[in-house]
Amino acid sequence: MSPGPDFAIVMRQSLVFGKRFAIITSLGIGLAIFVHVAYAVLGIGLLIQSTEWLFKLIQLAGAGYLIYIGYSALQAKPDNSSANAASQSGKAKALDKRNIMTDRKAFRQGFVTNxxxxxxxxxxxxxxxxxxxxxxxxAVQSFYGIWMAVVTAAWFVFLSYILASNKVRGFFAQFGHWIDRILGGFLIALALFLLWSIIN
Known part of the structure; x- marks a missing residue:
C-alpha cells in the first residue's frame, strides 16, 4: 500500500487512461505476486539472497524498466484545445487514448512493474x-501467497476506482500532462535511488 512503483503506475493509469485500464493494470500487479510467491516457496529466493550478482541483476532490470516507463511519461504533451472543444470531443479523445493504451499493454505494465x-x-x-x-x-504457504495476491489486487483496484472517479479526474484534467510528467519523474527518481543503493 505504501507509495512505490506499483502505486505510481496505477495512479498514472487512473488519471491518464481511466478506470478500466487502471483496474487491468491492478490485476497484472496482483497476478505478478504469484511469481514472488513461487520463487520464495521453491527456494529460489534463498538462491537470490545468497547470490549477490543475481539479485543485483534483478535490481538493474527493475531500475531499467522504471526509467523506460518514466521517460515515456515525461513525453506527455499539454492539450491545447479549448474547454468547449474538449467537452465536445471527449469521446474522440477517449478513443485516441484507447489506441495508445490497450488491455494487454495495461496488464503487461502492471505485471512487469511488480x-x-x-x-x-x-x-x-x-x-x-x-x-x-x-x-x-x-497448503499454508500457498494460502499465504493467494491471500497476498488477492489483497494486493483488491487494494489497487480500489485505488483505481478512487483515482479514476469523475471528480478526481475532472480536477486533474487540465493539468494531466503535468501529472504524467511528475509521475514519470517519480518513477525515474525511484530507479535512480535503486541504482544508487546497488552501487553503494
Whole structure:
C-alpha cells in the first residue's frame, strides 16, 4: 500500500487512461505476486539472497524498466484545445487514448512493474525466510501467497476506482500532462535511488 512503483503506475493509469485500464493494470500487479510467491516457496529466493550478482541483476532490470516507463511519461504533451472543444470531443479523445493504451499493454505494465519491483522481491524474501520454513505445509504457504495476491489486487483496484472517479479526474484534467510528467519523474527518481543503493 505504501507509495512505490506499483502505486505510481496505477495512479498514472487512473488519471491518464481511466478506470478500466487502471483496474487491468491492478490485476497484472496482483497476478505478478504469484511469481514472488513461487520463487520464495521453491527456494529460489534463498538462491537470490545468497547470490549477490543475481539479485543485483534483478535490481538493474527493475531500475531499467522504471526509467523506460518514466521517460515515456515525461513525453506527455499539454492539450491545447479549448474547454468547449474538449467537452465536445471527449469521446474522440477517449478513443485516441484507447489506441495508445490497450488491455494487454495495461496488464503487461502492471505485471512487469511488480515482478521487477525490488521492494516486492525484498518483502517476499524477508517474509518467507522468517515466517516459513521447511516444516510449513505447502497448503499454508500457498494460502499465504493467494491471500497476498488477492489483497494486493483488491487494494489497487480500489485505488483505481478512487483515482479514476469523475471528480478526481475532472480536477486533474487540465493539468494531466503535468501529472504524467511528475509521475514519470517519480518513477525515474525511484530507479535512480535503486541504482544508487546497488552501487553503494
Amino acid at each position: 515482478v521487477l519491483n525490488p521492494k516486492a522481491t525484498l518483502f517476499f524474501l524477508s517474509l518467507f525466510t522468517t515466517l516459513v520454513d521447511a516444516t510449513t505445509p505447502l
